[in-house]
Amino acid sequence: MPQNGAAVNLPLARDPQAQSAKAVASPLGCASEEIVRRIGEAAAFAAVAIAMGMADFAAAAQISPDIKKLAGRALAEVAELQLDYVGDDSAFAALARREGRKVLELRYGAMLRAHLGTAKVDAAFDDLLSHVLHIANKVTAVERTLAH
Secondary structure (H helix, E strand, O other), rough: OOOOOOOOOOOOOOOOOOOOOOOOEOOOEEHHHHHHHHHHHHHHHHHHHHHHHHHHHHHHOOOHHHHHHHHHHHHHHHHHHHHHHHOHHHHHHHHHOOOHHHHHHHHHHHHHHHOOHHHHHHHHHHHHHHHHHHHHHHHHHHHHHHOO
16 A cells, blocks of 8 residues: 555656557658547546546545556546647647547436536536536646656
8 A cells, every 4th residue: 555645556667668658750740640539538537537536425425446446547548648649738738628628528428417407517528527627637747756
């Protein structure tokens, strides 16, 4: 069990030699389709994990260890993709928000809109993705500091 109270034990700093998810630039300087897909999937998964934690807390006034572990891993994946992204952080955030929203919309949009309406669903997706990116930015800032 980690000593910092987190549900998962993440390494303190990434191995600078690790190149597992380096974005491949196209001739136009954009991320490859595979990297774009991975970023969208990871952002959406992390957003859903945060939503699950919120629902867990609303129901039981606590977040289960399983949900904490799931959310930690999902958020770590977003942070790793951000660290490996060839563009700057604002470009990554715009890409993660756009592609993550597409995934959320595809998987959950119609069902949620039927019950909540468009404005509430749009706001929820935006809020969840904002939380994902806020946390990923904090993690990447720490990782970059520890790497130097």
